[in-house]
Amino acid sequence: MTEKVSPREAEDQRFAREVIDQVRQALNTNQVRQFYMAAPPHFLGLLRGAMDDRVSKALAGDLDKNLSKATAEEALAAFKPRLS
Numbered sequence: 001m002t003e004k005v006s007p008r009e010a011e012d013q014r015f016a017r018e019v020i021d022q023v024r025q026a027l028n029t030n031q032v033r034q035f036y037m038a039a040p041p042h043f044l045g046l047l048r049g050a051m052d053d054r055v056s057k058a059l060a061g062d063l064d065k066n067l068s069k070a071t072a073e074e075a076l077a078a079f080k081p082r083l084s
Contacts, residue, residue, distance in 0.1 A: 016046035024055055036079055038063040 005013070026032045039047055041064040051059070061082040067075045 012043060013046055013050075016043065017050045020047060020050040020055055023058075024052070027054060027058055032058070034058045034060040036061045036063070036082070038065050038067045038075070038078065040064070040066045 023032075023035060026035075035058060037044070037047060037059065039062075044062060044064050048056075048062075061079065063078055063082070065078060067078060070078065
């Protein structure tokens with residue numbers, strides 16, 4: 001029996017897969033070797049769930065925080081403890 005998901009949840013899952021597909025493409029074309037990501041806790045879980053082993057191994061760190069309205073300086077400051 002399949003679990004029903006709301007249209008919003010289905011769209012969030014689709015978008016998470018799309019984001020991870022873009023990361024995978026960047027890895028495959030050697031545009032990046034590793035990456036960091038930040039997202040609200042629920043969406044971060046969806047992103048992690050969409051990862052395969054290759055993408056997971058390239059993930060250098062993550063942050064369960066919404067930084068969508070942060071400046072570049074604020075985003076960097078949020079990751080600074082993980083970059084040290």
